[in-house]
């Protein structure tokens with residue numbers, strides 16, 4: 001069965017996992033954890049939104065936060081957000097952090113910023129800012145801030161619309177976009193708008209509302225994203241250069257007031273329809289393809305955490321089409337902020353709460 005673009009999640013056939021699994025808690029007491037990255041020594045870096053970077057080792061959560069984290073604006077949805085390792089971390093040691101930063105120290109105006117640093121025994125060092133969003137504002141919502149590297153080592157940075165939808169359609173504005181940079185913050189020569197007057201050369205895609213999931217397909221190499229709709233209309237998209245994903249011109253959702261988005265259309269010529277939409281919203285966060293050996297029946301599946309939905313969505317694919325969905329852990333662990341596959345082939349989750357947890361899904365047998 002092949003489903004066309006714009007598939008409604010509720011129209012998907014239900015899938016069911018046969019293999020029993022259990023959920024193990026590796027760390028508790030994390031304050032609104034947001035992103036995680038696996039270090040080669042088996043330990044795990046976890047961001048906490050108020051501005052701390054934590055280390056979870058085989059002995060549990062290191063009580064001392066890692067020193068040297070840049071100052072963040074921890075307000076609303078902002079703070080210390082994503083963390084990823086350079087694809088050649090073993091050689092260069094670069095760790096990338098996305099966060100909301102003040103225009104100037106003490107300023108209430110904030111925007112998404114990305115820095116990289118190395119980790120030593122004393123904490124982070126060699127910190128350098130490689131991206132700083134222009135037009136900072138006091139709004140507390142929609143910083144985006146997921147990060148992903150592609151097969152060529154280019155860095156994708158998702159930004160949100162900062163609560164001002166029209167910014168997503170303005171190619172001269174960083175907000176509401178996916179940006180593509182080199183690992184040191186330079187502009188790739190083949191970015192889609194490098195030669196377009198009035199467009200920022202970092203822009204890779206536009207018309208994105210608030211992306212909270214970004215990951216590379218293990219076989220095609222394409223970068224997949226998901227974003228929050230307003231009321232309904234959460235989306236999964238496969239990113240392609242220069243594409244307009246439609247916000248706020250089209251949406252499967254409605255405004256919080258109940259009124260239509262834009263002219264009330266969900267499709268329009270020249271605007272990409274989502275691969276899948278969730279209406280009503282699940283508030284997706286975190287996303288990974290599963291390629292591990294521990295759960296053979298999950299190989300090739302796409303996993304998406306849900307905040308408001310409080311579950312882990314398992315999506316079965318045929319090629320680039322989503323053909324079935326299962327909702328795992330419904331109501332069992334709370335709001336899921338991130339999901340990643342560890343180097344051990346197990347799935348790791350972060351739950352978003354004042355006392356959040358790092359969890360691991362393991363075969364029960």
Ligand SMILES: [Ca+2]
Pocket residue numbers: 207235245246247250251272273274
């Ligand atoms: Ca869209």
